[in-house]
Amino acid sequence: MRPDPTRSASLGLEPLGSIAEVLDPEREAPALDTLLVPTLSQDRGWAAVGRRRFHLSDLPDLRRLIGPLALAALVALLLGLGFGFSYGDLSAMPLPSRVTLAAASPRALARAGQKLAAGAPHGVRIEVDTIANRLFLKQGDKILREAVCSTGTGGLLVDPHSGRRWVFETPHGVHRVLDKKKDPIWNKPDWAFVEEGTPIPKNEAERLDPYSLGDYALYLGGGYLIHGTLYQRLLGRSVTHGCIRLGDEDLAAIFKATPVGSRVYIY
């Protein structure tokens, strides 16, 4: 009897899509009659990929791989566990002790403490928290004034004509007040015109802006200033081009209290 090819699939052979088909053993493999054992029906267990046919029993016996795979997994587990990390509480961490007992005498400790304190500024200093948009005027451990400020957006400006790029970030690190000015005049840089969509002036006088910086400015170098703003409603947000903007009252107080040379910590 000629077996029904459609029946083959129901006998345990999964169709493999267009590249595989169940073959009729009588037509494609006449010799199979003699090769197949009685426990398998003649139309069972055969598949083909393209022109190549194979019997499922010719596939590698996966059960033979169980042992090696289990052994490999065990070795990997033991390696991972054995050569991994042993953890303990951080407070019990052995500290590096490259200091001798002699060097750790009370006098030496006091000297070291004085040395560390000597590095800190003695006068007033300014600290700017760029994440919280807060400015602190401090002396020693005391906060003399806390002010809401605005810092850089972190945005990117690209000149569509020249391709020049500017990143408006307030620079982290240690700075100093290099200069102070009342009624400062802003010498607008190129990016100000690019952002406004106006041509960059060739006449330098056209760059001067006596209004935007407010009543006072403290110069930190690199074009960064602490100054006032026309947009006081935006204080507390990161909206500037990298400068630190303050409200009028805070700016006046900071200007008055901070001498030239004071340190400015921006973080």
Next chain:
Amino acid sequence: MTGVYRTSGGRGPRLSRLPEFRWTAGRRWALVLLLVALLALALSAGAPAGAGGGSAVPFALGAPPSAEEQAAALAAEIAAAKTHAIYLALDPRSGHLDLKVDGLLLRRFAVERGLFGRPRFSGGGGLAADRFRLVTELPEPERPLIPIRSPEGAGAGSSSLAVSEARAESMAQMPTHYRLRFEPPLELSVRGESGVATPDESALDGLWRLRFRLYEGWQAVGHRLIGQAVPPRIVLYLAPEAAQRLFMTLDPAMQLVIAAPPVPAVAPGALGVPEVPRAAPSVPAR
């Protein structure tokens, strides 16, 4: 007769008898060892685990630093302060990580719990140094593009505000879990999950978390194979917001000082120092 037979030669396929699986003594032992190893690993996952998490002992506060530790702390901090750059100071005993400059405290990050991990068979001991330099390359933050206004367009305030909001959104997406590498070799793993309520762990969860420990072990094996030292590891559990803030304050080549407190701790409020608070344990899950 059952089974499939191999034929010799011929055009047809080669049929072979499928071997029956037998429980030999070796296989039984392999299975037993495998089960024991799995059980041991599952149990150890509940112990203080590094990157894998797990329960950990809170800081043992109050242990006073020895004179040697104080001296070492001061020496390390003086060296860091001399650079006049912002640095991190980790006090393993007091449970906080400080952002400092010139010996001054700028910001304090509350560490809920901390772990110190050493690779096994590394000879023990503590850290090789008390001052480290950040070598992990920090990813460039996402920068919103600033729109170019038309000359008669809206004022500067509105466009800046839009950029600011875009910036705030990108900052909210800062990572809460990250790993920082330092030189001399030290890894600092920050996990912003303290105070975040977690459901009770089942044995399956423990096994799932175990992948970190295995990964660490394999990484250590890899380091040893290529002749590199396996760096010790510090794991800090911070509140998610604190972890994000810490990430934002990182600067390239920043220094980390491991130190004991040279002076009795002063409450941050008394110093006028803003503290990023510990998250309350009752904070709901993210």
